[in-house]
Amino acid sequence: MIVPYTHVILLAALLFLAGMICTVLRRNLIMLLLGLEIMLNAAAVAFVGAGLHLQQIEGQAAALFILAVAAAEVSVGLALIVCIYRQTGTLDPECIEADACELE
Amino acid sequence: MSVYSIFFYLIAAVMILSTALAVTRKNMVHAVLFLVISFLASALLFFLLGAPLPGILEVVIYAGAIMVLFLFVVMMIRIRAPEGSGFLFWHYLGAGGLSAVYVAACLLLIRHAGPGTGAPMAAAVAAPADFGQYLFERHWLGIEIVSLLLLVALIGVFHLGLSRAGQRSGKGGAH
Numbered sequence: 001m002i003v004p005y006t007h008v009i010l011l012a013a014l015l016f017l018a019g020m021i022c023t024v025l026r027r028n029l030i031m032l033l034l035g036l037e038i039m040l041n042a043a044a045v046a047f048v049g050a051g052l053h054l055q056q057i058e059g060q061a062a063a064l065f066i067l068a069v070a071a072a073e074v075s076v077g078l079a080l081i082v083c084i085y086r087q088t089g090t091l092d093p094e095c096i097e098a099d100a101c102e103l104e
Numbered sequence: 105m106s107v108y109s110i111f112f113y114l115i116a117a118v119m120i121l122s123t124a125l126a127v128t129r130k131n132m133v134h135a136v137l138f139l140v141i142s143f144l145a146s147a148l149l150f151f152l153l154g155a156p157l158p159g160i161l162e163v164v165i166y167a168g169a170i171m172v173l174f175l176f177v178v179m180m181i182r183i184r185a186p187e188g189s190g191f192l193f194w195h196y197l198g199a200g201g202l203s204a205v206y207v208a209a210c211l212l213l214i215r216h217a218g219p220g221t222g223a224p225m226a227a228a229v230a231a232p233a234d235f236g237q238y239l240f241e242r243h244w245l246g247i248e249i250v251s252l253l254l255l256v257a258l259i260g261v262f263h264l265g266l267s268r269a270g271q272r273s274g275k276g277g278a279h
Contacts, residue, residue, distance in 0.1 A: 002106075002108045002109060002112060002152065002153070002224060002225050002226075002227055003108075003109045003112045003113075003224055003225065004221065004222050004223060004224055004225070005217070005220075005221040005222075005225055006214050006217055006221050006222060007112070007116075008112075008153070009213075009214060009217075010210075010214060011116045011119065011120070013210045013214075014120055015119065015120070015123055016206075017203065017206065017207070018120070018123045018124055018127050019123075019127075020202070020203065020206065021127060021199070021203065022126075022127040024199045024202065025199060026127075028132070030132055030174065030177065030178060030181075031132065031135065033174075034126070034135060034136070034139060034174065035127070037139070037166075037170065038123060038126075038127070038139070038142075041142075041143065041146055041166065044146075044158070044162075045146055045149060045150075048149075048150055048153050048155045048158060049153055051153075051155070052153045052154055052155075052225055052228060053221070053225055055226075055228060057230050057234075057235060057238050059155075060155045060157070060158050060230055060235060061235075061238070061239055061242075061243055061246075063150070063155065063158045064157070064158055064161065064239070065243075065246060065250060067158070067161055067162065067165050067166065068250040068253070068254065069250070069253065070165075070166070070170065071165055071169065071170060071254070071257075072253050072254050072256075072257035073257075074170050074173060074174075075173065075257050075258075075261055076257050076260050076261060076264075078173055078174070078177050079260070079261040079264045079265065080264065081177065081181075082177060082180070082181070083264050085181050091181065091183060
């Protein structure tokens with residue numbers, strides 16, 4: 001006997017909320033990507049918890065696929081961030097598009 | 105309250121606390137290190153929920169590879185200007201509204217969860233060998249697609265790096 005299923009889902013929801021807040025409120029491309037990672041991890045926790053609740057191994061398979069997709073996403077995202085940084089010299093999402101913030 | 109549930113609440117507290125600390129740090133190196141703690145705790149949680157193989161992979165891929173990649177990039181990039189935090193009022197309003205809708209949806213879903221969700225779950229473990237066999241029997245196409253996705257990501261990253269290097273050498277040749 002471990003814990004009720006709702007507690008696992010509540011934990012995953014809180015983690016997802018933290019990731020969402022990080023993605024929405026931080027003005028830094030790297031922190032934005034970190035927020036995405038937190039959200040993906042929360043989804044994996046929810047999948048594993050649901051797999052245990054339903055006594056299905058399927059949830060763990062979904063968590064494994066989430067891990068692989070996160071690895072691909074973060075490598076491409078970080079390469080893009082380094083590219084953007086070399087070209088514009090900033091990590092602020094607002095400054096990238098145009099001359100919104102003039103760099104000295 | 106069994107020893108498993110005590111472990112669960114301990115791990116959950118560590119996860120939430122370290123994630124909250126990571127989200128609010130100004131220093132990105134500290135944020136990444138707190139996130140490593142959070143991912144190690146979630147690997148423990150996977151073990152507790154009977155998923156040893158995803159737990160191991162969480163340590164290797166998430167806490168190992170992805171976070172080290174983040175650390176590399178954070179240390180490679182020197183941030184000159186401190187991170188701005190000046191948002192307009194309606195930005196905060198939008199974020200708060202989004203969060204409120206999300207929390208309301210979550211509470212509604214949890215309240216109206218199906219039968220048996222309030223009772224403690226029985227412990228079960230999927231042995232890694234069984235899990236791997238299941239994965240390759242039922243999800244072989246998904247595994248192939250994921251491997252192709254990783255290959256595409258690799259080629260994309262190479263292309264990004266190479267095009268930048270070519271641009272720079274082209275510029276150097278023009279001078």
